[in-house]
Amino acid sequence: MLRLRRSSSGGIFLSEISSEYCKRTREVARELLKGISESLGLEEHYIDNALKLEKGTQVLVGNLYPPCPQPQLAMGLPPHSDHGLLILLIENANGGLQIQHRGKLVQVKSLPNSFLVNTGDHLEILSSGKYKNVVHRAIVNGKTTRISLAMTLAPSFGTVVSPAPELLNSESNPPAYSGMKYRDYLELQQSNNSTKGSAVARKRLPITIVRGVNHSPNNYKLNSATIPITRALEFSVSDSTPTHDSVQTCQIFLQ
Numbered sequence: 001m002l003r004l005r006r007s008s009s010g011g012i013f014l015s016e017i018s019s020e021y022c023k024r025t026r027e028v029a030r031e032l033l034k035g036i037s038e039s040l041g042l043e044e045h046y047i048d049n050a051l052k053l054e055k056g057t058q059v060l061v062g063n064l065y066p067p068c069p070q071p072q073l074a075m076g077l078p079p080h081s082d083h084g085l086l087i088l089l090i091e092n093a094n095g096g097l098q099i100q101h102r103g104k105l106v107q108v109k110s111l112p113n114s115f116l117v118n119t120g121d122h123l124e125i126l127s128s129g130k131y132k133n134v135v136h137r138a139i140v141n142g143k144t145t146r147i148s149l150a151m152t153l154a155p156s157f158g159t160v161v162s163p164a165p166e167l168l169n170s171e172s173n174p175p176a177y178s179g180m181k182y183r184d185y186l187e188l189q190q191s192n193n194s195t196k197g198s199a200v201a202r203k204r205l206p207i208t209i210v211r212g213v214n215h216s217p218n219n220y221k222l223n224s225a226t227i228p229i230t231r232a233l234e235f236s237v238s239d240s241t242p243t244h245d246s247v248q249t250c251q252i253f254l255q
């Protein structure tokens with residue numbers, strides 16, 4: 001149960017709710033990562049230790065999708081994958097999230113009182129592709145307002161994420177992802193966003209994973225639209241549907 005202090009006006013402080021929510025969900029995500037470490041044949045605290053999650057980053061994103069008069073003409077959030085390791089999502093109404101499965105976007109039916117857990121870009125990098133990031137999008141509807149809350153657990157900004165050496169083999173499984181600081185990864189993602197400050201700013205171009213054995217941290221240019229050493233993750237989805245104007249998202253970073 002959450003016990004929260006009330007402000008003098010009787011309201012509950014958002015910062016307290018969000019930090020309490022993040023604290024609890026961090027525990028859930030770290031617990032899940034123990035199982036994921038083991039499923040990779042690694043020791044249960046491997047990911048936690050390797051990425052120093054004791055001092056990790058959390059991003060709490062709130063998305064508000066008001067009813068859209070012509071939902072077939074607009075998109076809530078275009079297809080993208082999330083940075084970070086694991087994403088715990090809750091929503092107030094079922095039926096807005098679609099994930100890519102076998103090349104097609106399929107509707108997700110969430111269970112009541114449960115988290116929807118997606119795997120993010122950095123789990124794909126760390127696991128050397130054994131876990132794939134989940135490409136997903138949010139659609140809008142004509143009747144109800146949908147709100148979703150996504151908590152991402154990620155390493156600290158200065159942590160370099162690269163494939164776990166234990167999972168690599170120079171012949172059968174050579175490194176396909178380059179190591180990169182989480183901060184640089186985020187900057188790279190942001191530099192690919194042409195518009196900032198609105199829902200469109202969250203439209204991420206499909207360059208979400210930096211791969212390439214020839215990569216060294218010096219041969220990409222931040223703030224440049226062309227990043228020669230990156231290879232776009234092969235999305236079979238291309239979606240040019242415009243984002244619905246009144247969709248609002250807000251991101252809080254906690255370190």
Ligand SMILES: O=C(O)CCC(=O)C(=O)O
Pocket residue numbers: 061063077082089091096097136137138147148150
């Ligand atoms: O609203 C949703 O279901 C998805 C939200 C999302 O993908 C995000 O915040 O990154």
Ligand SMILES: [Fe+2]
Pocket residue numbers: 080081082136150
């Ligand atoms: Fe997302």
